[in-house]
Amino acid sequence: MIPSFTNPNNISIITGRPPAVHGIAGNYFFDPATGEEVMMNDARFMRAPTIMKAFHDSGASVAVVTAKDKLRTLLGYGLDPSSGRAVAFSSEKADKATRAENGIEDVLAFVGMPLPDVYSAELSEFVLAAGVKLLRERRPDLMYLSTTDYIQHKAAPGSDIANRFYAMLDRYAGELDAAGCVLALTADHGMNDKHLPNGEPDVIYLQELFDAWLGAGKARVILPITDPYVVHHGALGSFATVYLPSEADRGAMLARLRDLAGIDAALDREEACARYELPPDRVGDLVVVSGRHKVLGTAAARHDLSGLTEPLRSHGGLTEQAVPMILNRKVSIPPGRQLRNFDVFDVALNRIQP
Ligand SMILES: [Zn+2]
Numbered sequence: 001m002i003p004s005f006t007n008p009n010n011i012s013i014i015t016g017r018p019p020a021v022h023g024i025a026g027n028y029f030f031d032p033a034t035g036e037e038v039m040m041n042d043a044r045f046m047r048a049p050t051i052m053k054a055f056h057d058s059g060a061s062v063a064v065v066t067a068k069d070k071l072r073t074l075l076g077y078g079l080d081p082s083s084g085r086a087v088a089f090s091s092e093k094a095d096k097a098t099r100a101e102n103g104i105e106d107v108l109a110f111v112g113m114p115l116p117d118v119y120s121a122e123l124s125e126f127v128l129a130a131g132v133k134l135l136r137e138r139r140p141d142l143m144y145l146s147t148t149d150y151i152q153h154k155a156a157p158g159s160d161i162a163n164r165f166y167a168m169l170d171r172y173a174g175e176l177d178a179a180g181c182v183l184a185l186t187a188d189h190g191m192n193d194k195h196l197p198n199g200e201p202d203v204i205y206l207q208e209l210f211d212a213w214l215g216a217g218k219a220r221v222i223l224p225i226t227d228p229y230v231v232h233h234g235a236l237g238s239f240a241t242v243y244l245p246s247e248a249d250r251g252a253m254l255a256r257l258r259d260l261a262g263i264d265a266a267l268d269r270e271e272a273c274a275r276y277e278l279p280p281d282r283v284g285d286l287v288v289v290s291g292r293h294k295v296l297g298t299a300a301a302r303h304d305l306s307g308l309t310e311p312l313r314s315h316g317g318l319t320e321q322a323v324p325m326i327l328n329r330k331v332s333i334p335p336g337r338q339l340r341n342f343d344v345f346d347v348a349l350n351r352i353q354p
Contacts, residue, residue, distance in 0.1 A: 001342070002276040002289070003239035004320040005225055007040055007074065009188035010146055012342035014050045014064075014075050018277035023047035024074065025282045026224020030243060032281065037222065040282075041070045043077045047279075051345050052144060053078035060141040061085040065130045067123045067148035069093045070227060075144060079103075087134065091126035092118055118229065121151050121165050128172035135179045143181075152191045153232040154310050173328075183328040184348035186341045190320035194236065194295045194312045201305070201312040204260060204290060206240055207298040213256065218245045221298045222284060225316050234305040236295040238264075238317030241272075241284035250285055257286070262294035264318050292319040329353065 001008045001018060003026060011024040019025045023045055030037050052062045056079055064075045069090040076088030081103030089097040094107040095115045108115060111130045116122035124147035131145040147169075155161035176183050196202050210219035225237030244250060250268050257266035265272075265287070272287035273280045290296050295314055297303050323341050330353040333339060339347065 001340075002278075002318065002321060003224055003237070004189035004315050004317060005237065005239070006071065006149070006188055006227075008224075009341060010071055011046070011074055012340075013186070013188070013344055014052060014144060015048045016051055016342055016345055017048055018342070019282075020273065020277040020279050021048050023279050023282065025278050026222075026239075026241075027070075028222070028224050028226035029282050030220060030222050030284065039070070039227065040224075041074060043073050046074060046077050049078055050075070052076075052142065055142045056080070056083065056086050059085075061138070063087040063131075063134050063138070063140040063143040064089075064146075065127045065134070065144075066090045066146045067092065067127050068118070068229065071146060075146065087138070087140070089130075091116055091123050091130070094126065094130075119150055119232075121161075121168065123150065124148055124165075125168055125172075128169070128176075132172060132175045132179065135176060135181055146188075149189075149191065149315075150229075150232055153313050156193065156313065177328045182348050182352060184344050185324070185326040186344045187323035188341065189315045190323060191313050191315050192292050192319055194238070194293055194314045199311040201234070201236055201308065202262070202294050203236060203297045203300075203303075204262065204294060205297045205299050206242065206288065207302070208300070209256075210242065210253075211299075213253070214245065214248055219243065219248070220284070223296065223298060225314070230304050230307050232307075233312065233314045234303050234308050236297055236303065236305075236312060237314050238290040238295055238320065240288045240290075240296040242286040242288065243284040244286065248285075253286060257288055262291045263288065264291045265289040289317045291317065327352075 001012045007024050007027045008019050011022050015022045029040050056062045066072045069092045072090040079086040087103040089102040097107045099105045113126050116126050127145050127147050151165045207221040220243040222241050223235055226235045254266045267287045269283050331351045332353050
């Protein structure tokens with residue numbers, strides 16, 4: 001899904017539908033109803049039920065484990081832990097899990113790992129270790145394990161840190177396979193270098209441009225990558241949406257954006273929502289997507305880049321849309337069908353060769 005960010009893609013995967021249906025179009029958005037910019041991590045923003053809930057409501061046992069707690073409430077939406085058949089917790093807050101809220105307690109002892117740091121490889125490893133443990137001891141009918149991309153932001157493919165991380169993933173994939181499940185692996189998005197040769201992030205600061213074009217503060221630039229974990233990316237990604245004052249000429253603004261170097265797409269709301277399957281009421285008047293090595297910011301002064309100790313790697317655009325899908329079984333896909341990452345449950349549940 002575009003934007004190639006965490007929340008839109010994870011929620012597409014767990015509902016099997018695009019953001020136009022489930023409503024989660026970013027990690028962060030401008031809520032026209034309240035006039036406020038808010039995190040899109042509350043279940044009240046969900047417009048579709050999850051596949052997990054459908055299984056749970058049909059009597060199956062389900063488990064959801066996420067790295068960051070910001071996703072847990074969305075992925076666990078509609079599950080009732082009091083049934084004894086639903087577990088949903090994050091590694092970030094594993095020490096705070098309770099039977100009433102998460103369907104499980106004493107998670108640290110259960111998994112056999114200490115609470116990981118929120119900025120660590122172990123935050124993802126904890127998810128997979130928990131998955132292996134849940135599979136061996138509780139054997140849920142359906143389980144969703146969602147890791148985080150901290151390492152991928154910080155370490156390029158082929159580096160020692162990246163190789164260690166993928167060796168760890170591979171080890172757990174082996175353990176899950178050995179435990180006898182149908183295992184399907186996919187990604188929410190890709191990742192690219194987004195910096196200049198000198199290591200500085202390669203940024204187009206859109207709010208500064210619109211302030212120059214229309215007057216200070218007339219337009220509102222929203223970066224849906226925004227979340228509390230600025231060490232990953234400093235809120236710099238390759239997708240932005242812009243709210244314009246009513247008198248602004250959308251066509252003229254789009255023409256100016258398309259003239260900038262490093263812009264892959266500049267579209268009005270209607271075209272962007274049709275092309276990327278987004279909910280029009282949660283998208284601004286314009287949508288801007290930057291290229292493989294370029295990111296979009298608001299204004300330089302509004303980005304905390306102190307956590308960017310490595311040259312920026314980030315995502316959000318078309319160049320981070322293609323992801324792998326890997327299964328431990330042979331599958332049959334109808335000829336001509338283009339698979340999306342959010343088809344992964346359909347593939348794992350319905351497309352395995354007998
Ligand atoms: Zn990320």
